[in-house]
Amino acid sequence: MALNSPVFPIPTGSLLALGALLFCIGLFGALTRRNLIIVLVSIELMLNAANINLVTFSRLGVNPSLAGQVFSLFTITVAAAEIAVGLALLLAIFRLRKSSEVHDLNVHKW
Amino acid sequence: MPSAINWLQQPYWMTMGPLLVVVITAFLVMVLELIFRNGDRRWLTGISMLGTLIALGVALGHFSAQPNQALNTVVIDAFSSVFSVLILITVFLVLLFTLDYRGSNRLAAEHTYLLLFATAGALAMATSVDLVTLYVGLELLSISSYVLVAVRRKSVHSVEGGIKYMLMGALGSAVLLYGMSFIYGISGTTNLMELSAAAGTMFTTYPSITVLGFVLMLFGMGFKLSLVPFHMWTPDAYAGAPSAISSFLATLSKTAAFAMLLRLLLFIFNGVADKVFFWAGILAAITMVVGNFIALPQRNMKRLLAFSSVAQAGYILVPFALIGASTVQDWPSLFDSISFYLFAYTFMTVGAFAVVHIVSEQTHSLDSDALIGLFQRSPWLAVALSIFMLSMAGMPLTAGFLGKFYIFANTVQLHTPWLGIVLFATSVVSFFYYLGWLRKVFQREPEGDLVAVPISLPMNTLVTLCVVLTVVLGLVPATLLHPLLSAHWVY
Amino acid sequence: MGLAFWFTILPLIAALLILVLPKLSSGVYRTLALAGGILSLILVLVGWFAFDGAASSVQLAGRIPWFTLPGLWHGHNLAVGLSFGVDGLSLPLATMTAVIGVLSLLAVPRDRQRARENYFWLSLALTGLLGVFTSQDLFTFLVALELVLFAVFFLVYLYGDPGHKEAAVKFLIYRGFSTVAFMVALVGLAWAAAGGYATASANAGNAVFTFNIPALTATLHQAISQWLSPAAASALFLVLLLGVFIEEAFVPFHTWLPTTHEHADPSTNMLIGGVVTKTGAYVLLRFGVGMLPGEVRHWGVLLAVFGVINILYGAFAAWSSKDWRRLIAYSGISHMGLVLLGVAALNTAGLQGAMFMLISSGLLTALLFFLTGAMKDRTTTLTIRSLGGLSKSMPVLSGFLLVAALGSLGLPLTSGFISEIQAFIGGFATYPAISFVGALGVVLSAVYLLYAMERTTFGPTAEGFLKLADARPFEYVPAVVLTGLVLLVGIYPDVIGHLFGLSAQALLRIGG
């Protein structure tokens, strides 16, 4: 949906594309990287992709509103909390396994 | 100061009652926990239980209340009341469960208020009608449960379970959020009521985006509900977490997720029902089949319960798939079947986890052989476990059978009998492993090397409660069905 | 409150008492279970006097509202009740169930390990079976079926010869599927009566969603005549038929029956062979003929052919079976084939013969299993080749065994004959050619039963068997009662004949 507004030269499509790109990069990282930290970071990327979408829509959406930006603020906070917990857990497992590799999470199987 | 007075008299205090009570209790407990650092601090759990009970009272009060809403965000309707009540009952049972952890295997004290925060999140998911609050509630629930799973910091199992849950959960919520962003984008609002107004046009103008949004959100929910193929974290997390927490994950977080899913479906997607709900049906079928078959060769008790909970989630998803084929006047029966089965499922699952916990604590083994001769070691536990298992397998005169039957009747009346057939056929498969446990339970062992199973007071209470509720719901389903019947569902 | 309700529920009460009572001597549990069984038997017999034999309607009925399923069938509420009653078909079956139930309780050895569970599950199964025959509400009917399924599973699982656990699982899975089939078909029927599966042009004017069986029967006939689409009707019937085939152990879905019988405990076998294998045929009569007569007529040839296949297959398999219990199981299959033939004939004689055969086969199978069980106590084996000359050491038991065998090979003045000839009269009336083939079964049954008798009671007595004790006093009770009933039905069949006749005509009248 190419929906151009006279004020902003940047077309919405490209912003959404940016979001999608970020999302995919994040997803790829989350699925492939060996190191837990990188995986967490990739997940951050995905959340931010969503944020970009929200902000875009709140300005250039079908019927723009502030809700999107508010939403993104919430998201950022939540993401921060998530990462905090993530790092805590990472430390815990590092203490126990002396490794932060995703592959070493293999106690539970079958 | 009059203005203050009528500010205090605003209806939304009442509307958000349960949520507020839980949150306040949570903070209170947190503070107290900081103050009293040492000694046996199970009285904190006591306080939390008290808070839960108060909240429960308030929530029950809502049944009689007329539907209304506060701040365009939180609503009271039969929907929210039923789910709030269920959530609060569940957390009460779980708290009771946690009382059994003391002495050497005491849980880190945080678990008490973490549970309460998670509950607050769950309540938000059940009661709010705004994407933002729904999302925040979901995250509150999830993040607390990540920590809860990993609550035993010194145990690899626990922490690894936590991390796996966390990674998958985060992934899920990210995708969910991405989907929400699209829905917001084409409607320009996050409020469900406005969304439901806009839904029709939304779909006609941007069908594919709507459906994309739906599928992405379904994916996110799918993780919480551990639907196949998003279920794979389930056994690991359940096996890793302490049994109390596993039961919490299996029941409370699923209830909340179902509530949220139902909310979203009804408000946003019911306009496009026939287009999207079919996929829910497919998911349900796959989930039932895979969940039951994968459980067949399981020996680890908690993993088996995890898979069984996967299968059960599949059963509960069936009515969701039916909404597509239904008209508004069919909804009450769908809601009833969903909520009835959720109640039944909660009681039998918590009970089963409790028994498994007791047995594994005594034998220090999670292998199902630990159950051998249980009937001699502790007849009461054996009978209780049999009742839970038979109820899950769908033996009549237990809650499980009626729940299944109700769902099945719905599939028949809404022209999707194949789902019902899959439901019962797969539950025949499930006989094999549920009754497989009972075979071990009733297996005869030489009297000599048998030690009676010690059972603490809270556990005894818990198991008794679950047994009673399971049987009562089976024998006198009216106790639950008729209140549901009287509730006016749609806001 | 109807009598039917009470005699159905009494064993359940006994079971619950057994469950809740503290640990006591097994005698107490035995007494409790027996009390429950005998009381319900007495009530059934009272029922015979209270029952108006001239009316084919449901009598002694009573209904307690149980609960309501909100909002089924477009916002209406589906009220489910504990509703029991008997008509001419179910009263004799209920009686047979009560009798065999009590006797199989008696047949439980007094020195049984874990007597408590045994009596508990047995009483539960008894309630279930009575419920199957007396339910007037689909939901209670299905509940009863499931109860039977689980209770019998545990009976087979807990007691029996080596291999009984596997047999139990086999039983459970097979019958589980048949129960599912019934659930699908029956709820489907209820739904069809409520206006479901309507053809495009039809209007389901006065459709109501009800689980009440008589009401359902009535509305279904409107449904069939007015709105139900033929395809749906056929589909429902075939699903029901599948259930019946598994439940009734018809070839080729029969393998669970010999396995179960071969390994289960005598008392359990009495119940399984006597009653549990009759529920399927009851479903076929009550819901197949009663609700979808058109379909029965339409698939009649198929039914008749399968009936004959069962008769012959069962007979030949019995001929070649090495173990008495397998033999009895297969002869049961053969008998049930005759039931299928009778139902397929869809005339009074055929249906009446089928009903008689249910009773007859039930009594005879129970008797045979009791006697072989009693023999096994002494000889420790039931392998036909290893027996012989038992008439010398246990003339009484051998005598009863002979009567039972003659009964099940259809000798006149036993219940077997009267069932056989009626079923064949019905069969020949409708499907002469098929029935001609089926009549071969009359010879074959003589062949395999007399072969087994010759090897068991006749001939020189083996050394080990010379000192064996004959029937003990308490063993006379089941033997005499069952033999007496077999002879009673054989010598004066009208005791149940007039009831069956009315029910058969009622079913056919419905069929139109």
Next chain:
Amino acid sequence: MVEYAWLAPLLPLVGYVFLLALGRRAPEGLVAGISVILTFLSFLVSLAVFTALGSHPDATGAYTFRWLTLGTHSIDVGFQVTHLNALMLLVVSAVSTLVFLFSVGYMHKDERFSVFYQYLNLFVFSMMALVISPNLFQLYIFWEMVGLCSYLLIGFWYFKPEAALAAKKSFIVTRLGDVGLFIGIILLFLSSGSFDYSTVFQAATSGHLGLPWISSAHLTTLAAILVFTGAVGKSAQFPLHIWLPDAMEGPTPVSALIHAATMVAAGVYLVARTYPLFEASGVALTVVAWIGGITALLGALIALTQRDIKRVIAYSTISQLGYMMMGLGVGAYAYGMFHLFTHAFFKALLFLAAGSVIHAVDTQDLFEMGGLGKKMRITQWTFLFGALALAGVFPWAGFWSKDSIINATLQSGHIVLFWFAEIAAFCTAFYIFRVYFLTFHGKPKDEAKYAHAHEGSWVMTVPLIILAIMAFIAGFFNTGLNNYGLEKYLMADSPTGLIGHVYPDNVALMIASVALALLGILVAALMYWKPVISAEKLAQSLGGIYRLSFRKFYLDEIYYRLIVWTGKLIASIVDFFDRYILDAIVWLLGRAGYMGGVGLKYTQTGQVQTYSVIALFGLMILVAIAMFHVGGVF
């Protein structure tokens, strides 16, 4: 009197119940006393009924009450006394009374003495009830009951494996015929709407016996032949005769009563009872005649060479029953029944005499006996009477009845059958006197046995004497002397006063057959009394034929191969299919399910990223399908 005919069967039933109550260990005297007295009473009743019916012939109504309702029809039970029935009643009760008396001596000191009498009483009851049953249904019931009694009594000495086998064989072989009867009466019921003889005959003769799938004429023939198969089984006609010789394993009084005089005659009775049906279809009658003729000849031929005294007499029974069937078949209804009447006496006599011999020397092998005449006068003379009667020597009973049958065969133009009958007659004379000479004349072959041989007590001799008298005079019941009373009596059953045909005596034929009989006796005498011709040499000279006769034309072997063997084959095939194909499939299915579970289980690799990838694939598929579903992207 006729309306009290039900007393006749009732009395033995009372006896049965009474003995059952008394138990297995009841004293012999009591048991025997009750039984003999009750049967004698029922004999008196029968006699009264017989005479009463003679005086006013129209009192042959049926007394019935409803037994079971079948839709619109109802099945009745009750009793009906026609002249035929009355005659049968008389024969049955008379012979059984004598046999009961005889058994007192014969079964003396047998540990199951009481049981023996129980069975006998039950048999007599069933037989009489069969005879007076008013419809085919009740007839079938008691038809099976007498079969049961025969089964029980053949297997009375259950510990003898041969006895057990013989009992089983007799039941199953007769059952083969009974199935025919079973189907036959069902077809008659369906087509005529009733089991009652009268209704059925009505429909048959008026041609209203049709069914949708078959015309009346054909159905009549079919039903008649099916009914006849029942008779073939019961009366041991070819090809189902093989059970009767083996049945000799039972106690000899049983052979006399059941397997000579009464039960085996039931087949003949059945054909006679349903005669209108057969008459309505010519084909059926011809079949009856030929089967009868073949049987008569076959039985006689086999009897020539048997070594076992009872078997010889058994085969002679088969052959005589053949005569009766042939008689009915050629339309000589009255003569057939007449022969049944006489045969009952002299054949019972022969068996009892043989029994008394066996009792004395306890062997059944002819070639271990000899010279017993000196020690057992009465037995010898009575046996001689029986033999003469059987051989058909003037003026003994057999002569009159058999000759009238042969005569009828000739007159009715069945030439082939006539020659069969004559050859059979010659053989009959030969084989029975072979037995007579081997047993009572010549030198004792086995001294030991000869030593303790002795005449039985009065209970055994009295019946012999009475029967001997009957064997002599029974023939005169249907001669010019009493103006053919018997046949007139029997004919009274039909309104027209004629069933089948009767023929004037043919003196030339009489002389011829007597000569034939005497020739047979002479040959026997020359071979076994005054050995002029050596039996061995003769046997060797016609070896093939001799062996054929001695091995009973190998019919047993053929049947075994043909029927039993195939049956067992099928059975084992079914068994195999059941175990190793059906059950295997089921097992495999279960296994497959479990294995599927195992397979799924191993998808849980424990690698969280694998989990995510799988989940993502799920998402991809969902998105793809959903997009396709709503039609294209954007």
